Amino acid sequence: MAKEKIKIIGRSKEILELEKAMSLGRNVLIEGPVGVGKTFLVRQVLESLGLDFERIDGDTRYTENKLTGWFDPPLVLKKGYVASCFIEGPLLTAMKKGKILFINELNRMPEAVQNILLPAMDERHIMLPKLGRVDAKPGFLVVATQNPREFTATHALSEALLDRFEMIPLYYQDRDEEIEILKNELGPKVRTDVLERVVDIVRATRNHPAIKRGASIRAAIATLKLFVGGIDLEGACLMALPSRIEMVSSDDDPRQLVRDLLAMQIFPEFKEKKSPQK
Numbered sequence: 001m002a003k004e005k006i007k008i009i010g011r012s013k014e015i016l017e018l019e020k021a022m023s024l025g026r027n028v029l030i031e032g033p034v035g036v037g038k039t040f041l042v043r044q045v046l047e048s049l050g051l052d053f054e055r056i057d058g059d060t061r062y063t064e065n066k067l068t069g070w071f072d073p074p075l076v077l078k079k080g081y082v083a084s085c086f087i088e089g090p091l092l093t094a095m096k097k098g099k100i101l102f103i104n105e106l107n108r109m110p111e112a113v114q115n116i117l118l119p120a121m122d123e124r125h126i127m128l129p130k131l132g133r134v135d136a137k138p139g140f141l142v143v144a145t146q147n148p149r150e151f152t153a154t155h156a157l158s159e160a161l162l163d164r165f166e167m168i169p170l171y172y173q174d175r176d177e178e179i180e181i182l183k184n185e186l187g188p189k190v191r192t193d194v195l196e197r198v199v200d201i202v203r204a205t206r207n208h209p210a211i212k213r214g215a216s217i218r219a220a221i222a223t224l225k226l227f228v229g230g231i232d233l234e235g236a237c238l239m240a241l242p243s244r245i246e247m248v249s250s251d252d253d254p255r256q257l258v259r260d261l262l263a264m265q266i267f268p269e270f271k272e273k274k275s276p277q278k
């Protein structure tokens, strides 16, 4: 299928690695901090290649049946345990049709659910009770994303599962690329110097000794959307950033920290000049 234009700014190395790995039939795990662009990268690459995929968003209550499929009780009562009474889950559909299974936030899934993937990824078949063996068609592979281990509400992947993935780590992008992303998202609605201020504040949260987890490009986009919507820059930063950063000590107030960063970034000109041309 014809390749559509990719809307991703930068990331050429990661795009190439992901495309190559998939063309070689390898399963790929993209790992990086919250909001760094993992889901966006995978979705854009799959869509630009015109690849058919099944998407799952992992959560702690995801069940084994939801992944593989289940027998529909009313139908089973009528017909018994026959294949036509089985409602296919995304894993089964992807295997039978030779599609990509895109698992977003893989390590939010309970370990028992993760384990079902092992034979599917390795031996390319699974055994289902009362249904028997299901084989994977060529083209089936798993592309997954996850936050690194230190993040809460995740279940560390087993060594066996990690052993079946090739890993592409995603780090925060450089300043110029982040400014470019914001320009792309917000168009000409925001002055470049305002974009730069927001990028600098957001980037400062990532290196601050009192902050465990800094803000991402998603936080910068949110700040600027509030600003474009008419909230002054200081207010926008205070609305968008504190909830998106995690302090090392729970006694510290992220709101105060954002205030301190704003003060360091010398904002008075923005307060005085409520320019009509934002």
Ligand SMILES: Nc1ncnc2c1ncn2[C@@H]1O[C@H](COP(=O)(O)OP(=O)(O)OP(=O)(O)O)[C@@H](O)[C@H]1O
Residues within 6 Å of the ligand: 007, 008, 009, 010, 011, 032, 033, 034, 035, 036, 037, 038, 039, 040, 041, 145, 147, 181, 184, 185, 217, 218
């Ligand atoms: N390289 C990029 N080019 C263009 N836009 C990007 C890029 N990286 C991130 N973005 C923007 O940032 C947003 C957040 O990215 P995304 O949702 O993929 O992050 P994530 O790493 O999946 O976050 P989470 O860990 O919360 O799931 C995207 O919707 C997109 O608008």
Ligand SMILES: [Mg+2]
Residues within 6 Å of the ligand: 038, 039, 040, 104, 145
């Ligand atoms: Mg995501």
